[in-house]
Amino acid sequence: MPLARTADLLTPGATIAAFNVITVEHAEAIATGAEAAGSPAVLQISENAVKFHGGNLTPLATATAAVARSSSAPLALHLDHVESIDLLHAASAHDFSSVMYDASKLPYAENVKATADAARWAHTRGLWLEAELGRVGGKPGDAHTPGVRTDPAEAAAFVADTGVDALAVAVGSSHAMTARTATLDHTLIAALRDAVPVPLVLHGSSGVPDPELRRAVTAGIRKVNVGTALNTAFTGAVRAFLEAHPSTVDPRRYLAPAREAMAATVERFLDALAGPHPAAEVGRPD
Numbered sequence: 001m002p003l004a005r006t007a008d009l010l011t012p013g014a015t016i017a018a019f020n021v022i023t024v025e026h027a028e029a030i031a032t033g034a035e036a037a038g039s040p041a042v043l044q045i046s047e048n049a050v051k052f053h054g055g056n057l058t059p060l061a062t063a064t065a066a067v068a069r070s071s072s073a074p075l076a077l078h079l080d081h082v083e084s085i086d087l088l089h090a091a092s093a094h095d096f097s098s099v100m101y102d103a104s105k106l107p108y109a110e111n112v113k114a115t116a117d118a119a120r121w122a123h124t125r126g127l128w129l130e131a132e133l134g135r136v137g138g139k140p141g142d143a144h145t146p147g148v149r150t151d152p153a154e155a156a157a158f159v160a161d162t163g164v165d166a167l168a169v170a171v172g173s174s175h176a177m178t179a180r181t182a183t184l185d186h187t188l189i190a191a192l193r194d195a196v197p198v199p200l201v202l203h204g205s206s207g208v209p210d211p212e213l214r215r216a217v218t219a220g221i222r223k224v225n226v227g228t229a230l231n232t233a234f235t236g237a238v239r240a241f242l243e244a245h246p247s248t249v250d251p252r253r254y255l256a257p258a259r260e261a262m263a264a265t266v267e268r269f270l271d272a273l274a275g276p277h278p279a280a281e282v283g284r285p286d
Contacts, residue, residue: 003065004074006098007128007165009040010199015217017205017269018042018078020227021060022049025259027067029230032259033266034073039274041266042098043068044078044225047087057090065095080225088118091127098128100168100201108154116162123163130201130223133158134170149188152195159196166223167192168201171216182207186219193220201225206232210272217273226269233261 009016019030021043034041043064050057061077068075079091079099091099099122103114115131122129134150150169159167169192171185182204192200199222205213206229213224241254248254 001069001072001074003068003095003097004040004076005128006042006076006078009042009074009076010166010222015222015224015273016040016042017224017226017266017273018044018080019230019266019269020049020080020225021045021064022052022231024060024063024067025234025255026230026262027064029259029262030266031067031071031073031075032263034075034270035071036263036267037270037274038073039270040074040076041270042076042078042223044080044100046080046227047082047084050087057087057094061094061096068095085118088121091122092125096127098130098165100130100132102132104132104134108158112158112161115158115164119163119165128165130166130168131158131162131164132168132170132203149185150192152188152191155192156195159198164198166199166201167196168203168225171202182209182212184208184212184216186215189216189219189221199223205229205269213269213272224269224273226266229265229269230262233265234258237261 019041021027021030027043030041030043045057045060045064049060053060065077068077076098077096079087079096081102082088082099083102088099088101101115101118103111106114111133119129133155134148148170150171155167155169169189171188189200200220201223202208202216202221203225205224205226208216237258237260238254241257242248245253
């Protein structure tokens, strides 16, 4: 199937899930999970993943695109958490239809300028650009510290001044959570939805329980990013296999169950997002 475009998957009322790709097995698992769930998905490669592969985007991007094209599920490619201008510019030479440009570590005014420049560049090349405002946990700072969550008025001004196509918001989730214990601020999500005319993105979704994810979707989240949950499944399966078969040296023996575990995780997240969304709970104070 031809590659989908991230923007086209975000049809009115739809929420899409984006899963991090680190190895070819990740990409294959995401495709398999999406096919099993009967849902579209986004395969996203982060700047950190590119660094892991020696700073060369081409091999992983090419392999991921090939996996996506061979799938029967609608799959798009996204370049995530890009801070390097060179890497941003490399997106147009590959098969990415969207990029998340992350200048959130900069002071607000500098974030606006850098993001606006990135958005102008992306739009001249037909790329959809996501940005971040606020501070999602799992990076320097704490997601629950007062003042780090995204302010609706500031978000509205940020989107107007930068021209971005989507906004990642800080609403209580954290990157790199291995336990699904996060509680989101659904009242804030609804306020951001009303203030901002572009799709809202939830980073750090691996640590968010299914009921919280469904409430977040109802409140206004349109793109859900998942990374650590795949790695947890991958590592757990490898560890269990090697503990049971300590003499194994052929990586195919333990990568196969690792890939299967990730595919099951992808399917579960997609099924959760497709499930009933408790509209009656939206806006309830946490």
